[in-house]
Amino acid sequence: xxxxxxxxxxxxxxxxxxxxxxxxxxxxxxxxxxxxxxxxxxxxxxxxxxxxxxxxxxxxxxxxxxxxxxxxxxxxxxxxxxxxxxxxxxxxxxxxxxxxxxxxxxxxxxxxxxxxxxxxxxxxxxxxxxxxxxxxxxxxxxxxxxxxxxxxxxxxxxxxxxxxxxxxxxxxxxxxxxxxxxxxxxxxxxx
Ligand code: AMP
Numbered sequence: 508x509x510x511x512x513x514x515x516x517x518x519x520x521x522x523x524x525x526x527x528x529x530x531x532x533x534x535x536x537x538x539x540x541x542x543x544x545x546x547x548x549x550x551x552x553x554x555x556x557x558x559x560x561x562x563x564x565x566x567x568x569x570x571x572x573x574x575x576x577x578x579x580x581x582x583x584x585x586x587x588x589x590x591x592x593x594x595x596x597x598x599x600x601x602x603x604x605x606x607x608x609x610x611x612x613x614x615x616x617x618x619x620x621x622x623x624x625x626x627x628x629x630x631x632x633x634x635x636x637x638x639x640x641x642x643x644x645x646x647x648x649x650x651x652x653x654x655x656x657x658x659x660x661x662x663x664x665x666x667x668x669x670x671x672x673x674x675x676x677x678x679x680x681x682x683x684x685x686x687x688x689x690x691x692x693x694x695x696x697x698x
Contacts, residue, residue, distance in 0.1 A: 508533055508587040509612055511594070513662065514620035516651045517627040517634070518677045519684060523620065524591040526685050527692070533587040536578055538571060540591075543640075560642055563650035565595060565658065572602045579606060595659045617666040618688060620677030624652065 508531045512520045521537055528535035542560060545553030552574065559566045575593050578584065594600045607614055628648055635643030642651065666672045673691045677684055 508589075509607060509614050510587075510589045511614065511617045511666075512589060512591050512620070513617060513659070514677055515622060515624070515627055515655045515659075516648065517631040518620040518622045519630075519681065520591050520620060522681055523618075523677075523684060523688060524589050527618075527688060528589045530689070531587065531589070533589055534583050535589045535591055536575070536584070536593070537591040538575060538593040538595075541574060541578065542566060561647070563642055563647035563654065565654060568596060568598045568602070571595075572599060575599075575603070576606055594662060595655075597658075597661060597665070600662055600665055614669075614671060616671050616673055616692065618691075619663055619672065619674045620684070621674060622677040626678065627652070 510527065510531075510533075512524050512527070514520050521535075521540070524535040524537065542553070542556040546557045546560070547553070552570070555570055556566045565571075571593065575590070579588055590603075594603050603614075628645070631643050631648045632645065634640065642648075663672065663674075675684070675687050675691060
């Protein structure tokens, strides 16, 4: 099972990704988490990524693509994976297509969580108190939302045209959203 979960910042992708990945016994691969771990460890990748992340910008495609390629080459991702936060640009879509077809597989479904913009800002500001993320200030949140609309939302039409898009209401309690996802995936033709 090869899945993507998409949605604007704060849509609850990370939380839902874990449930879905556990269910299918595949790794949830969050590019944001990998970047943050590298920032914490002070690796070369972390140093490169930090300035972009703190500003709410996207880390350049070359850096991100290489990181994802390495990660999905690992043995635990051989039988499938759930990508959270990747791809975010059309160039990343192409790159991912190449990575997947190279291994003789295909992308099964792309989940998109739709949420109310105002609620998102509220959620992210709450999260910044809990997690202390440097990119959860109000200005940076706005910047990330704008970037999502400009650069990432266009991906939805690409995947819709391929017939693998599953759009879901991401509002409400966490377990309600999880249920919606499982209901949608159960009726989805799985490979
Ligand atoms: P996230 O945790 O998914 O919100 O990601 C946090 C930050 O990591 C983003 O605001 C970007 O700076 C960076 N990032 C994560 N995934 C990507 C990606 N696919 N392309 C570029 N930058 C990314």
